Amino acid sequence: xxxxxxxxxxxxxxxxxxRAEVSKATAARVLxxxxxxxxxxxLRVQAAAKALDYRPxxxxxxVSTGKSGTIGIVVGDIENAFFGIAVRSISxxxxxxGFNVILANSGEEVEAEKAALKVLVGKRVDGLIVTPADxxxxxHLRDIVRSRRPLVLFDRPIDGLAADVVATDDRDAAxxxxxxxxxxxxxxLAYVTALNAEPPVFTGPEQLYTSSVKARIDGFxxxxxxxxxxAPERGVCLAGNATAGLQRASVERLLSAVEPPTAILASDSxxxxxxxxxxxxxxxxxxxxxxxxxxxxxxxxxxxxPPISVIDQPVYDxxxxxxxxxxxxxxxxxxxARHCVLPTRFIxxxxxxxxxxxxxxx
Amino acid sequence: xxxxxxxxxxxxxxxxxxRAEVSKATAARVLxxxxxxxxxxxLRVQAAAKALDYRPxxxxxxVSTGKSGTIGIVVGDIENAFFGIAVRSISxxxxxxGFNVILANSGEEVEAEKAALKVLVGKRVDGLIVTPADxxxxxHLRDIVRSRRPLVLFDRPIDGLAADVVATDDRDAAxxxxxxxxxxxxxxLAYVTALNAEPPVFTGPEQLYTSSVKARIDGFxxxxxxxxxxAPERGVCLAGNATAGLQRASVERLLSAVEPPTAILASDSxxxxxxxxxxxxxxxxxxxxxxxxxxxxxxxxxxxxPPISVIDQPVYDxxxxxxxxxxxxxxxxxxxARHCVLPTRFIxxxxxxxxxxxxxxx
DNA sequence: ATGTAGTGTGAGACCGGTCTCAGTTCGGAG
DNA sequence: CTCCGAACTGAGACCGGTCTCACACTACAT
Numbered sequence: 001x002x003x004x005x006x007x008x009x010x011x012x013x014x015x016x017x018x019r020a021e022v023s024k025a026t027a028a029r030v031l032x033x034x035x036x037x038x039x040x041x042x043l044r045v046q047a048a049a050k051a052l053d054y055r056p057x058x059x060x061x062x063v064s065t066g067k068s069g070t071i072g073i074v075v076g077d078i079e080n081a082f083f084g085i086a087v088r089s090i091s092x093x094x095x096x097x098g099f100n101v102i103l104a105n106s107g108e109e110v111e112a113e114k115a116a117l118k119v120l121v122g123k124r125v126d127g128l129i130v131t132p133a134d135x136x137x138x139x140h141l142r143d144i145v146r147s148r149r150p151l152v153l154f155d156r157p158i159d160g161l162a163a164d165v166v167a168t169d170d171r172d173a174a175x176x177x178x179x180x181x182x183x184x185x186x187x188x189l190a191y192v193t194a195l196n197a198e199p200p201v202f203t204g205p206e207q208l209y210t211s212s213v214k215a216r217i218d219g220f221x222x223x224x225x226x227x228x229x230x231a232p233e234r235g236v237c238l239a240g241n242a243t244a245g246l247q248r249a250s251v252e253r254l255l256s257a258v259e260p261p262t263a264i265l266a267s268d269s270x271x272x273x274x275x276x277x278x279x280x281x282x283x284x285x286x287x288x289x290x291x292x293x294x295x296x297x298x299x300x301x302x303x304x305x306p307p308i309s310v311i312d313q314p315v316y317d318x319x320x321x322x323x324x325x326x327x328x329x330x331x332x333x334x335x336x337a338r339h340c341v342l343p344t345r346f347i348x349x350x351x352x353x354x355x356x357x358x359x360x361x362x
Numbered sequence: 363x364x365x366x367x368x369x370x371x372x373x374x375x376x377x378x379x380x381r382a383e384v385s386k387a388t389a390a391r392v393l394x395x396x397x398x399x400x401x402x403x404x405l406r407v408q409a410a411a412k413a414l415d416y417r418p419x420x421x422x423x424x425v426s427t428g429k430s431g432t433i434g435i436v437v438g439d440i441e442n443a444f445f446g447i448a449v450r451s452i453s454x455x456x457x458x459x460g461f462n463v464i465l466a467n468s469g470e471e472v473e474a475e476k477a478a479l480k481v482l483v484g485k486r487v488d489g490l491i492v493t494p495a496d497x498x499x500x501x502h503l504r505d506i507v508r509s510r511r512p513l514v515l516f517d518r519p520i521d522g523l524a525a526d527v528v529a530t531d532d533r534d535a536a537x538x539x540x541x542x543x544x545x546x547x548x549x550x551l552a553y554v555t556a557l558n559a560e561p562p563v564f565t566g567p568e569q570l571y572t573s574s575v576k577a578r579i580d581g582f583x584x585x586x587x588x589x590x591x592x593a594p595e596r597g598v599c600l601a602g603n604a605t606a607g608l609q610r611a612s613v614e615r616l617l618s619a620v621e622p623p624t625a626i627l628a629s630d631s632x633x634x635x636x637x638x639x640x641x642x643x644x645x646x647x648x649x650x651x652x653x654x655x656x657x658x659x660x661x662x663x664x665x666x667x668p669p670i671s672v673i674d675q676p677v678y679d680x681x682x683x684x685x686x687x688x689x690x691x692x693x694x695x696x697x698x699a700r701h702c703v704l705p706t707r708f709i710x711x712x713x714x715x716x717x718x719x720x721x722x723x724x
Numbered sequence: 725a726t727g728t729a730g731t732g733t734g735a736g737a738c739c740g741g742t743c744t745c746a747g748t749t750c751g752g753a754g
Numbered sequence: 755c756t757c758c759g760a761a762c763t764g765a766g767a768c769c770g771g772t773c774t775c776a777c778a779c780t781a782c783a784t
Contacts, residue, residue, distance in 0.1 A: 010770090012769090012770055012771080013770070013771065014770080014771095024770095024771095025772090025773085028770095028771070028772065028773090029772095029773095031771090032771080032772070032773095034772080034773085035773085056770090056771080057769090057770055057771065058771095059769095059770085059771085060769070060770035060771035060772090061770080061771055061772075062771090063769095063770085063771075063772095064770080064771050064772045064773080065771085065772065065773095
């Protein structure tokens with residue numbers, strides 16, 4: 001504890017008080033801007049603070065007030081543009097309300113998510129925005145709720161958890177997009193999502209632990225069933241997300257099947273990107289050989305030839321909404337948990353075509 | 363201060379100590395893992411902590427140790443994939459070393475950068491990684507250095523500031539890329555960068571306050587001069603970055619000039635994207651009508667037709683390097699400021715062609 | 725003159741941790 | 755059997771803030 005002797009020791013209220021020749025309490029009142037202080041003393045303290053270049057220690061402040069002015073965000077992967085923009089939007093909104101943001105990456109791993117949450121709670125964040133990696137394993141989230149710390153689930157609802165949610169109409173969006181493909185004449189459809197599963201085949205919805213993806217597959221299957229397509233489950237492809245290589249291999253396998261799909265709905269822009277590149281590599285043409293629709297209006301989807309039709313998610317608005325909901329809670333709002341569903345928008349571009357088989361028969 | 367009466371008051375060492383029937387000091391020793399404690403007492407305290415679900419208050423810990431275990435990052439814009447990956451890489455490395463990350467966005471505004479720095483210093487981050495928005499206005503950074511808080515400049519060196527730097531060989535990369543364009547036969551070259559300037563014309567290098575961009579333009583001009591191209595300065599286009607609309611307008615103006623450039627070097631993937639879309643909108647073809655090279659290997663550049671040749675920057679490595687440099691400093695390393703220059707790599711794709719004029723004359 | 729309300733100030737407790745220091749206990753050496 | 759040091763424990767100061775409380779002083783009504 002040689003801190004007090006170092007010449008680089010940060011300046012404290014006590015230092016300022018000494019220089020302004022007032023008590024620590026008075027200096028603190030000026031610096032913290034709370035109690036009543038006479039004009040003359042206030043000026044003297046402010047002058048001393050400036051002269052000493054005083055920087056309040058927010059940590060000490062937090063420890064005594066119990067509020068940190070910080071919100072924690074746990075996302076699956078910041079590298080993913082979807083989350084990148086979400087983070088941007090959340091942090092913009094947070095700053096606007098005088099909050100800061102601590103960021104943690106779960107890499108879509110529950111264990112990492114738990115660890116991140118632990119650290120954030122340790123840092124006494126005032127509230128949390130989380131994209132839960134696994135809806136089967138939510139004890140740690142339940143703990144957060146129980147401890148009364150405001151929590152907003154982002155993009156992925158969890159049933160039976162009394163937390164606010166900001167998400168999109170995933171099921172409807174997937175249903176509608178699938179319908180468009182079916183209406184174009186497709187009967188062999190595939191839904192591709194990033195998910196580690198062993199074996200990597202779809203065996204049932206209980207396998208799906210990312211709630212948004214589950215909803216989307218629900219919608220996909222419902223549309224297929226409504227159109228009388230049999231065994232559409234076989235079109236659900238769980239490409240891994242552990243390594244890019246694994247995912248690429250899954251996509252390759254899908255495209256080189258004996259009866260490959262004639263239309264694909266991609267669960268996110270990253271898988272769609274893999275699919276697009278794999279197709280390019282084997283000179284398959286969109287939409288002639290294969291129709292492609294992806295969730296999320298990623299930058300690249302608008303500049304390919306042809307451009308890709310997408311389900312646009314209002315990410316920026318989702319982030320803003322989530323942050324605002326959270327901050328309202330932090331400020332003491334006590335309404336029951338709300339569930340905000342934002343509408344997606346289908347952007348028609350050039351990646352949906354008529355399947356070859358249809359062209360032959362018509 | 364009704365905190366102590368609330369049933370949701372967080373558990374403290376004192377609570378644990380009471381339950382384990384030991385002194386606060388002993389409980390703290392077990393929980394903090396520092397002093398000598400007998401095996402029996404240790405177990406008792408751990409049991410009590412678990413029963414009470416004790417979560418250490420990191421803030422209080424930081425206030426008494428003087429270390430926060432947190433590093434602050436200030437980037438220009440997280441939405442930009444370049445920074446997105448940088449943040450990812452920095453936070454991965456930080457976590458690997460047991461540090462957390464607080465993120466702040468400057469939006470490329472010095473004032474916001476100053477404010478962010480103030481907050482981060484207030485939160486007593488152990489170190490900072492900053493991409494300075496303006497190399498003319500660095501007093502706040504100088505203050506950081508003076509206060510002995512470790513600081514690493516990311517991507518943008520600042521002369522005369524005794525801080526570590528991780529950057530790329532911007533000047534050389536721009537020089538080499540420009541040379542390629544010149545060798546392909548181009549004589550009317552443009553360099554487009556995002557920068558607000560009034561009027562939006564290049565009048566000299568003193569106008570350039572983002573050091574990396576300045577280095578690149580240096581390289582661009584040097585290559586032009588070496589090839590005997592006259593007044594290459596006229597090709598430097600400062601498209602705004604305040605609003606997307608402004609930037610788009612600048613690009614439009616550039617393309618519809620009486621003597622438009624036959625080759626463009628784009629300073630980042632966002633301007634390149636604007637250029638690509640503007641060209642698409644007016645049915646200009648790459649590389650027949652215009653050759654295009656961009657800094658940064660953004661996702662979209664590899665899937666356009668034709669794909670865009672780029673100067674690939676090793677962002678992930680830069681982030682890792684920056685974080686490691688910083689953490690070494692935090693851990694007490696005292697070497698003089700280092701300047702790490704990472705090499706870029708030119709990725710040849712299909713966007714460089716022979717200018718029309720050349721084709722006619724040959 | 726007294727009451728009384730209000731303003732400004734300082735002393736010191738407090739937040740939840742860390743850490744110093746002064747015992748206490750115990751074992752083994754002399 | 756005493757002495758010494760090591761191992762353990764508790765009391766309490768400390769970190770840098772906030773905040774309560776008591777007190778001094780003024781101003782104004784009674």
